[in-house]
Amino acid sequence: MDHPAGTKVQLNRDHCLTLLREMIRIRRFEEKCAELYTVEKIRGFLHLYIGQEAVAVGVMQALGADDAVVATYREHGHALARGIPATRIMAEMFGKQEGCSGGRGGSMHLFDKANRFYGGNAIVAGGLPLAAGLALADQMQAKPGVSTCFFGEGAAAEGEFHETLNLAALWRLPVLFVCENNLYAMGTALGLSESETDLAAKAASYRIASEAVDGMNVVEVEAAARRAVDSIRRGDGPRFLECRTYRFRAHSMFDPQLYRDKSEIEIWMKRDPIVRFRDWALKAGEMHDADVTRIEADVAAEVAQAVEFAENGTWEPVDTLLHHVGAESRL
Amino acid sequence: MTALTYRDAVREAIREAMMADPRVFLMGEDVGRYGGCYAVSKGLLEEFGPDRIRDTPLSESAFTGIGMGAAMGGMRPIVEIMTCNFSLLALDQIMNNAATIRHMSGGQFNVPVVIRMATGGGRQLAAQHSHSLEGWYAHIPGLRILAPATVEDARGMLGQALQDPDPVLIFENALLYNDSADVPADQRCDIDRAAIRREGADISLITYGGSLGKSLEAAHLLDAEGIGAEVLDLRVLRPLDEGAILSSVAKTRRALIVDEGWRSGGISAEIIARIVDGGFWSLDAPPARVCSEEVPIPYPAHLEEAALPSVEKIIAAARTVMGR
Numbered sequence: 001m002d003h004p005a006g007t008k009v010q011l012n013r014d015h016c017l018t019l020l021r022e023m024i025r026i027r028r029f030e031e032k033c034a035e036l037y038t039v040e041k042i043r044g045f046l047h048l049y050i051g052q053e054a055v056a057v058g059v060m061q062a063l064g065a066d067d068a069v070v071a072t073y074r075e076h077g078h079a080l081a082r083g084i085p086a087t088r089i090m091a092e093m094f095g096k097q098e099g100c101s102g103g104r105g106g107s108m109h110l111f112d113k114a115n116r117f118y119g120g121n122a123i124v125a126g127g128l129p130l131a132a133g134l135a136l137a138d139q140m141q142a143k144p145g146v147s148t149c150f151f152g153e154g155a156a157a158e159g160e161f162h163e164t165l166n167l168a169a170l171w172r173l174p175v176l177f178v179c180e181n182n183l184y185a186m187g188t189a190l191g192l193s194e195s196e197t198d199l200a201a202k203a204a205s206y207r208i209a210s211e212a213v214d215g216m217n218v219v220e221v222e223a224a225a226r227r228a229v230d231s232i233r234r235g236d237g238p239r240f241l242e243c244r245t246y247r248f249r250a251h252s253m254f255d256p257q258l259y260r261d262k263s264e265i266e267i268w269m270k271r272d273p274i275v276r277f278r279d280w281a282l283k284a285g286e287m288h289d290a291d292v293t294r295i296e297a298d299v300a301a302e303v304a305q306a307v308e309f310a311e312n313g314t315w316e317p318v319d320t321l322l323h324h325v326g327a328e329s330r331l
Numbered sequence: 332m333t334a335l336t337y338r339d340a341v342r343e344a345i346r347e348a349m350m351a352d353p354r355v356f357l358m359g360e361d362v363g364r365y366g367g368c369y370a371v372s373k374g375l376l377e378e379f380g381p382d383r384i385r386d387t388p389l390s391e392s393a394f395t396g397i398g399m400g401a402a403m404g405g406m407r408p409i410v411e412i413m414t415c416n417f418s419l420l421a422l423d424q425i426m427n428n429a430a431t432i433r434h435m436s437g438g439q440f441n442v443p444v445v446i447r448m449a450t451g452g453g454r455q456l457a458a459q460h461s462h463s464l465e466g467w468y469a470h471i472p473g474l475r476i477l478a479p480a481t482v483e484d485a486r487g488m489l490g491q492a493l494q495d496p497d498p499v500l501i502f503e504n505a506l507l508y509n510d511s512a513d514v515p516a517d518q519r520c521d522i523d524r525a526a527i528r529r530e531g532a533d534i535s536l537i538t539y540g541g542s543l544g545k546s547l548e549a550a551h552l553l554d555a556e557g558i559g560a561e562v563l564d565l566r567v568l569r570p571l572d573e574g575a576i577l578s579s580v581a582k583t584r585r586a587l588i589v590d591e592g593w594r595s596g597g598i599s600a601e602i603i604a605r606i607v608d609g610g611f612w613s614l615d616a617p618p619a620r621v622c623s624e625e626v627p628i629p630y631p632a633h634l635e636e637a638a639l640p641s642v643e644k645i646i647a648a649a650r651t652v653m654g655r
Contacts, residue, residue: 068404097437100437101435101436101437102437102438102439103437104436104437105435105436105437109435109436111432111435111440113436113439113440118403118432118440119432119435119436120435123423123427123428126396126423126427128393128396129392129393129395129397129399129400129424130399130403131400132396132397132400133396133397133400133401133403133404134400135404136397136400136406137400137401137402137404137405137406138404140356140382140401141404141405159392160392160393160396160423163388163390163392163393163394164390164393164397166388166390166393167387167388167390167393167394167397170388324433324436324437324438325434325472326433326473326475326496326497327433327441327496327497328438329496330495330496330497
């Protein structure tokens with residue numbers, strides 16, 4: 001059977017460059033965030049996406065402007081890959097009013113209406129009902145959108161995960177559940193918190209078509225996301241995509257990582273999604289060393305510009321403290 | 332003028348909203364085929380179909396959050412939660428999302444959802460179906476909390492709540508569903524102001540919801556003792572109509588709060604604090620309150636009655652405030 005348009009990954013030179021560039025943007029942005037955290041430019045909790053870049057980048061390739069995205073507190077990568085400018089994300093990290101949430105949210109609460117990016121949700125599994133609701137709105141209004149919800153494997157322990165999967169399947173909602181299984185819910189390994197560790201099987205028990213993919217392989221993620229989104233758009237109901245991945249850095253900046261061995265991290269770092277894809281693309285002749293050098297230079301400039309933008313940003317005056325609690329028209 | 336029960340008034344309000352706006356739909360446990368736990372939505376499934384009168388599984392957190400997501404996606408959902416005790420299962424969505432998303436997004440997103448639920452005791456339903464948690468919810472910035480105490484407000488508030496760009500919670504005291512009254516056909520209703528339900532010169536009985544009737548009855552009996560009690564129906568618990576509270580107390584110089592919630596940390600404490608802050612020098616006596624006793628609501632009728640505010644307790648407290 002022929003695949004409908006848009007369901008296959010077109011691995012031409014341009015697309016390879018896009019995938020690599022998007023992953024490197026996230027990696028370098030996050031490295032800069034870690035650095036800025038140590039000098040207290042970024043405060044609060046900071047959860048880095050380093051190691052998981054292939055998931056956000058791969059999935060976003062399958063989404064269009066009409067689709068909605070709901071993410072977690074580890075969402076800088078999703079925000080970047082979705083198209084929110086790095087400048088506005090970095091300004092949000094700084095708490096400046098030029099940030100994508102006006103400075104009110106910070107690292108864990110990135111929002112952007114223009115890109116239908118609905119946060120930045122720091123309650124584990126708290127975003128699943130919202131994504132299903134956005135999908136219900138699209139369904140009831142006969143809009144073509146697919147609502148995509150990212151969450152970690154820790155969410156599978158929450159009631160909201162099960163309630164939402166059940167309802168999404170029952171009502172055949174156009175929602176894509178993307179579970180980023182990085183093996184640890186903060187410091188608790190999956191096997192210590194779940195009686196059934198096969199997450200795709202859990203979703204399948206709600207009669208949701210499910211697939212588990214190598215989340216360190218951006219092409220595999222993109223291909224699976226395209227299949228899922230295409231099926232959802234055809235009205236086949238929700239889909240569940242488990243991406244098996246790993247975060248290379250600590251849970252947050254306060255985490256001494258007592259719960260995992262360095263050797264485990266080293267094994268996973270050998271599967272670095274950026275290095276792996278870059279080396280493949282170079283070997284396949286889809287790009288050259290000069291392309292990689294240029295991408296790195298472009299990204300370095302973009303990150304530097306983002307930091308400068310954030311540094312030059314302004315603090316919201318305290319006299320507007322009570323804004324954004326309710327509609328200004330109701331005050 | 333049409334005579335309606337409180338139950339019919341809510342149903343008519345839902346019907347009217349659904350006919351006027353295709354974005355409005357009702358979702359909740361047993362709202363469709365069962366007709367609603369309190370028969371509020373009886374007949375609506377037949378009229379509007381299962382897409383707009385949507386039965387949900389017993390998943391309060393998911394269906395409340397889905398209602399909120401649908402609201403952000405352009406719909407105008409009415410989420411019904413059977414009782415406010417069950418709403419605690421959806422508290423994450425209400426507190427962490429509905430009340431915060433406008434703020435966290437710097438004003439980019441709003442959540443125009445309406446959440447209705449039954450509240451209050453008096454039906455021997457014991458300690459998991461009888462509580463009055465509206466005062467708790469009134470603690471949370473970002474929510475508007477309504478407590479319709481009259482048939483007219485039951486008829487009028489819902490439509491206004493659906494016009495609000497932000498989340499509105501409506502607490503319907505379950506003992507009121509059988510109340511009946513004439514309601515004007517083209518009434519106007521706001522969801523901002525308290526209302527004086529009875530004028531009086533000597534003491535302000537400040538109340539809302541299921542305690543309004545008891546307060547009015549107490550006021551009537553106090554009249555025979557020569558005490559003119561004014562009865563102020565708060566109607567909106569967040570934001571409180573502080574101006575109405577202070578102006579009534581400025582007139583009567585005495586205040587008694589009647590609240591079916593518990594005393595400790597309750598909204599009655601907040602109202603008294605505001606009276607003390609803003610009206611201390613006009614007071615002739617310390618403000619007082621009649622609240623539910625500090626106990627989960629018991630099952631036996633005589634114990635439940637003893638736990639809730641009553642006409643007798645209101646009269647006794649009013650006499651004390653009056654120095655009699």
